[in-house]
Amino acid sequence: MLKKSFLRFLIIGGVSTAINYSVFHVFLAVFGMHYAMSSGVGYCTGLVVGYFFNKSWTFQAARHSVAAITQYICVYLGSLTLSLVLLSFLIEGLSFPAWFANIIAIGLTTITNFVGLRFWVFTPESEYELYIKDLISVSHKLGASMAVVQGGGGNTSIKFAGHYMAVKASGTTLSTMSASKGISIVDYPHVLNGLSPHTTESESEKVLKDSVVQLPTMPTGRPSMETGFHAVLGRVVLHTHSVYINCIACSENGRSLCESLFKDTDIFPVWIDYVAPGLQLSVAVKQAVQKQPDATVFILASHGIVVTAETSKEAYVLYESVTKIIKTGLSLSDMTETYTLEKRDEDHYVMPLPDADDVSLRDVLFPDQAIYLTHNVTREKEGLVFKASLSKAEGMAETVLAKIYIESEINRLGYTPVSLNDEDVALVLNMPSEAYRKAVIE
Numbered sequence: 001m002l003k004k005s006f007l008r009f010l011i012i013g014g015v016s017t018a019i020n021y022s023v024f025h026v027f028l029a030v031f032g033m034h035y036a037m038s039s040g041v042g043y044c045t046g047l048v049v050g051y052f053f054n055k056s057w058t059f060q061a062a063r064h065s066v067a068a069i070t071q072y073i074c075v076y077l078g079s080l081t082l083s084l085v086l087l088s089f090l091i092e093g094l095s096f097p098a099w100f101a102n103i104i105a106i107g108l109t110t111i112t113n114f115v116g117l118r119f120w121v122f123t124p125e126s127e128y129e130l131y132i133k134d135l136i137s138v139s140h141k142l143g144a145s146m147a148v149v150q151g152g153g154g155n156t157s158i159k160f161a162g163h164y165m166a167v168k169a170s171g172t173t174l175s176t177m178s179a180s181k182g183i184s185i186v187d188y189p190h191v192l193n194g195l196s197p198h199t200t201e202s203e204s205e206k207v208l209k210d211s212v213v214q215l216p217t218m219p220t221g222r223p224s225m226e227t228g229f230h231a232v233l234g235r236v237v238l239h240t241h242s243v244y245i246n247c248i249a250c251s252e253n254g255r256s257l258c259e260s261l262f263k264d265t266d267i268f269p270v271w272i273d274y275v276a277p278g279l280q281l282s283v284a285v286k287q288a289v290q291k292q293p294d295a296t297v298f299i300l301a302s303h304g305i306v307v308t309a310e311t312s313k314e315a316y317v318l319y320e321s322v323t324k325i326i327k328t329g330l331s332l333s334d335m336t337e338t339y340t341l342e343k344r345d346e347d348h349y350v351m352p353l354p355d356a357d358d359v360s361l362r363d364v365l366f367p368d369q370a371i372y373l374t375h376n377v378t379r380e381k382e383g384l385v386f387k388a389s390l391s392k393a394e395g396m397a398e399t400v401l402a403k404i405y406i407e408s409e410i411n412r413l414g415y416t417p418v419s420l421n422d423e424d425v426a427l428v429l430n431m432p433s434e435a436y437r438k439a440v441i442e
C-alpha cells in the first residue's frame with residue numbers, strides 16, 4: 001500500500017513540476033517578469049496544486065486545516081534547504097558535475113518529501129482522529145438501548161486514509177467502545193479479497209487475522225466476526241440487532257412487509273435471506289451490493305439491520321428513519337421492559353421472570369439467541385438462572401427480553417415468527433474454534 005501511494009506521489013510530483021515550469025515560462029516570457037519572481041510564482045503554484053492532489057489522491061486524506069498546510073509547506077521548505085546544502089557540498093566540496101549532483105538532490109528530496117507527508121502531515125492516525133469521534137458517539141447512542149443491541153451484539157465501522165477500516169473489536173460492546181479501546185484496524189481491501197463463496201470458514205478467519213494493521217498509538221483489538229460485510233459497504237457502516245427491525249426480519253412475511261412499509265418512502269431496503277453470520281453473511285451482502293451498488297439499507301432476515309452512509313451522522317439519521325418507518329407502520333410499542341439480576345453465587349445469576357414457563361428458549365429467533373441461551377440457562381420457580389459472569393448474564397437477560405418482545409409483537413400483529421431450523425442453530429454453535437460465540441459473549 002505504501003508502494004501505491006509512493007507511485008501516486010511520483011505522478012503528482014511530475015504534474016506539479018510540469019505546472020511549475022509552465023507558470024514560470026508564462027510569467028517570464030509572456031508577462032516579462034524577472035526570472036527569480038517567475039520562478040517563485042511557478043514554485044508556489046506547483047506547491048498548491050501538489051497539496052490538493054497529494055491530499056485527496058495520493059494519501060486519500062480528509063485532513064484540511066491551517067496546521068496541515070503549514071506542515072506541508074514545512075516539509076517542502078525543509079527539503080529545499082536540504083537540497084541546496086547537498087548541492088553545494090557535492091558540487092563545491094566533491095567536485096561532482098552539477099547535472100549529476102542535481103539528480104542526487106532530486107532523488108533524495110523526493111524521498112524526504114514523501115516521508116514527511118506520509119508520516120507527519122497525512123498520517124492514518126490523524127485521519128483516524130478526524131473521524132473516530134463521531135463514530136464513537138453514534139456507537140454509544142446505539143449501545144445505550146437494549147432495544148437496539150443486546151449484550152455484545154451489533155457493530156460499527158469507518159474507512160479512512162485509503163485502505164484502513166476501524167471496526168468494533170470482538171468481545172466489546174457498542175456502549176463501551178472508545179477511540180483507544182474496543183476497536184480493530186484492518187486493511188479492508190485485504191478483507192474483501194478473502195470474500196468468496198469458495199472461501200472456507202477457517203481460511204476466512206485467517207484472512208481476517210492477517211488483515212489486522214498494527215499502527216503506533218492505535219488500538220489493536222481482534223476484528224469483529226462481521227468485519228467482512230463492513231469491508232463491502234460505504235465509508236460508515238452501522239449494524240444492530242434492533243428488536244423493532246427484527247419484528248419484520250423475524251416474521252414469516254418479513255420480505256413483503258418490508259416492501260409494503262417502504263413503498264412510499266425514499267428508502268429502499270434490500271432484503272437478505274437468512275444465512276449464518278460471519279463469512280456466509282458477508283458473501284451474501286457482497287452479492288447484494290453487486291446487484292444493487294446504491295443500496296444503503298439491508299434487512300438481514302432473522303438477524304437485524306445494516307445501514308451505510310458517507311458520515312456517521314448520516315448513517316445514524318438513516319438508521320433512525322428506517323426504525324421510525326417500521327415502528328409507525330406496525331404501531332410497535334416502545335420496548336420499555338427492564339430486568340434485574342440477583343446474584344446467587346460467583347457464577348450464577350437469577351433473572352426473576354413471572355412467566356418464565358411461557359418463554360420457549362428452543363424456538364431460536366436470531367443467532368445471538370442461540371449463542372446466549374442454548375447452554376447454561378435453567379428454569380426455576382423464581383425465574384431463569386444463568387450460569388455466567390455478570391456481564392454475560394446481562395447479555396443473556398437482554399436477549400431473553402428481546403426475544404419475548406419480538407415474538408409478542410409479531411403475534412399481536414397476527415403474523416408468524418420464524419425460528420431458525422436445527423441445522424442453522426447447530427451451525428452457529430459450531431463455528432470454527434467457536435469464534436462466533438466468543439466474538440459475541442467474551
Ligand SMILES: [Zn+2]
Nearest residue numbers: 154226277304
Ligand atoms: Zn449481527
